[in-house]
Amino acid sequence: MDTQTQAPYKRFRPERYKPQMALSWWWQKPTYLLYILRELTSVFVATYAVILLLTLRALGAGGEAWSDWLTTLQSPGMIALHLVILLFAVYHSLTWFSLAPTALVLRIKDYTVPAKALVVAHVVIWLLCSIAIAAIVLTR
């Protein structure tokens, strides 16, 4: 039997309707918005990496360059920028830690370490690291 000559049951061949995603999709659900904010933290992380690089440059360029750089840092614009960066950086850290358990499944024999415990562990380590860095820098 050939199928080619098989007459269609009715002339009709339906079209599919393909919905389009709106440009504003990320605005339509709170969780999407939080996601986009989380992704945008990367812009600030990158910005800070550049600032840190400039800081090192200034540090390496001698005492005068360093105090110039400090003055720059003290400008209100720079302070404001750092505040924003800090906000996003902390959001980045928190979201990163809260998602860490998704990739990490710790199983000790029959016991699976609950995700919450892993998140808490991350936060604790984060705080310890931060204190350590602060101590090293500030006790100079």
Add this chain to the structure above:
Amino acid sequence: MQKSIKIEVKRYIPEKQPTPFYQEYEIPLEPKWGVLDALTYIKDEMDGTLSFRWSCHMGVCGSCGMMVNGQPALTCATFLEEYLPGPIRIEPLDHFRVIRDLVIDTDDFMGKLKRVKPWLIPVEEKPLSEGENKQTPAELAAFKQYTLCINCLLCYSACPVVGLNETFVGPAAIALAQRYNYDSRDQGQAERHDVLLDHGGAFDCTLIGECSRACPKHVDPTGAIQRYKADGALEYWKRLILPRGAASK
């Protein structure tokens, strides 16, 4: 006591007009009714032309997924009283082509499902006479969660990446691949790497996490995908650095 509730249904009948339209129905509000019961009521008593899929009415066949007030949901396991006083807006699942009314085209998904080789790939066939493969409860627990997927596709319509990127195999398919990867009886990971490492594979996921929030069976595709990314990246480096064929067989 509220006696009735308004249901707005997004309809699409290709013979009628090329774009969808909304239609409203006012139906009696019965205790214990699910959204699906409302739809069958409409179909039986008000409008025989409304098309939608359903079968088991117990949240296990996976055919009745729709958008309910903008969230993907299994309509047989979502209840009217959760949406009082209404109205309730019912639409076909997002990101899929629509065939008719609330019926979406799932062929693309069926193809993707097959691509990840969701079957047991043992090193060699074990003859029946040797009995069962031993698998301890702990080994079972290592992949059990990923076996629970009912292919309802809620995760696909929750995930923006699915909507943005047609080639993405998607959360459920990757979770299913992981279901076999983590099965102590399976040795097919290498074959599945070929798909999951490639374009459209796990690395297209940007960890939005909506898939897991939408999943009615707590499969946690987000976790499955993230865990894959860790395994997959390792495999990638092995394939890059080690001579051909030396990476995991």
Add this chain to the structure above:
Amino acid sequence: MKKSQNNDPFWWSFFGAGGVFSSFFVPIHVLLLGLALPLGWWLWPEHESLLELARHPLARIYLFLLIALSLFHAAHRIRFTLHDLLLAHSVDKPAAFACYGGAIIGTLYAMVTVWTL
């Protein structure tokens, strides 16, 4: 087994490492060097002693990794976010080029900086 045509796992590895590094260490640096010190919440350590600290071999490695990995982390994310926000596959190639390119340049610059400190 076939070689993957897709380099995303490569970039993702750096993205992941960068994510870990930056989430643990970036906030404290912002707080210290960007706010606490300029605003005088603490006495400024001397330029000399700071420089000495930064020249410690471990510190050099640490600083280099922090900058480079943060850049790669950000590059990967920005690339995908651009794609998600603009809904355009056509931007992906140029975006990838710009993002990863930028990260590579930044990394080289960081290497020189740290080396010559």
Add this chain to the structure above:
Amino acid sequence: MTRYGPDEHDVLIVGGGGAGLRAAIAVAESDPTLRVAVASKVYPMRSHTVSAEGGSAGVIKSNDSLEEHIYDTISGGDWLCDQDAVEAFVNEAPQELLRMEHWGCPWSREPDGSVAVRSFGGMKNKRTWFAADKSGFHMLHTLFQTSLKYEPVQRYDEFMVTSLLVDDDRCQGVLALEMATGQLHTIAAKSVIMCTGGFGKAFPFTTNANIKTGDGVALAYRAGVALKDMEFVQYHPTGLPFTGILITEATRAEGGWLLNKDDYRYLQDYNLGQPKPEPVLRTMELGPRDRLSQAFEQERLKGRTIKGPYGDYVHLDLRHLGEKHINERLPMVRELCLKYEKIDPVHECIPVRPVVHYTMGGIHTDINGATSLAGLYAAGEAACVSINGANRLGSNSLTELLVFGARAGKAAAEYAKSSPAFSSKLRALAADAEREIDKNWIEPRTKTTNDTLATIRKELYHQMEAGAGIYRDEKSLQTARETVLELQERVRHVPLQDTSYTFNTELTAAIELRNLLELSSAIIESALQRTESRGSHQRTDHPKRDDAKFLTHTLAYRTEYGQAPRIEYAPVTITRWPPKERVYG
């Protein structure tokens, strides 16, 4: 459609449930050159096998024996089983279940890694393999996923088969409605296997899914094949009152109790043994389903059940099992109760009532699934091979899908290889069938009636529950008989509102309803003429089993549309287990 190959096959399987998929794999394995296809009106993993919870029986433990499984099945079926079929079934069950294990089915395990088994109603020994309480779900998905690896297996998903193409006295394919387009396809096949499941949807309160409308059984019936033992319809004693959602027998196997409105374990009053705190096999709550459902009905008549908005009910008490045990062994039950009844079985009793669950009757086949029509095979709940007799034992059905799915697959493959070329009239036959559909359903009708599909369906439900329910008698059956025949006439005049060709679910519902009506009339007529009580068929006017007259299979043959069937009888195969009284407790 590029997705589908040419519509010509060696073996076509209608139905993508457990039986259909197992058959497809059997064909593909027996000869990879055969062109095999599965046509299903829903995507295979949506098939109703998905909702089976409890498990699948097969002897595997060393303290169990094949002999015992055979005996439990035969006595459970009130001696109406064909004993040769039961023997084959029990013998092949373990290897089929093992094969499922080798295909990856996530069976629950013992601590040492071997497969765990649980007890089940009517079984004297623990032999039910299970995957938590989602056994059917896991089996169906395992079969479906495994079937994907066999390249020769093609699929026609969401194709509803509407007619068989019969010429030269053999079945040569089907006509199927592609739901997405409304196109009718002629699918030619050397042999066809009907795996379309049961027809519990003829009743209002049922655990069965919307798709269980017995289409394949009706198709075979229309093609002249006899329907066997249609009067035997199983009520499951524990369904949720409104939704009919099944609360698996495993709840009772794990130790659940049935309590009437006085918190009394009423089963002890019905020859089912004495209550013990621990579950005891083949007694009390672990008695067979027919007995438990009948006990409920008796309690109801005595006014000792609880009244609710959706009918009377009793309580299933799991509270003494404790939260940990319930979560481990019965997670789905807890989930279902929380969702659909808003109660937590850890702290509250579950309201339950008997609901229609399984249809023992079906297409009359031999031990290889072959029917009297050459080229037509059947397996699964659609078929009646006769291993279930007058009452199926829980957990035998899933195994039946595997054993007889595989057998039918092999037999159909053999037949296809030796069968002659398609007859030249196939195209014309298909055109006829197509015209029939068009005439009956598609052509716009002037409105001459106020009937709708829903009103007719409701009337059918009412008649089946009242006339052919747990207890039946001459009078109730007669009324049901008249009404159902009348409904068959009325349904022909119902105009459809939906004139679209695209996914017209009103059209498919109409076809399904017509199938249900035909089957219902076969159920009723078979029940009317069996003037005895046996297993699930209980006649209040003939309360005794009558082996002298009725140790026989009922065969219902179709006469005219809208006429009652012709009933004949065929002997039951008895080999080593002569009929005895059925005792439990």
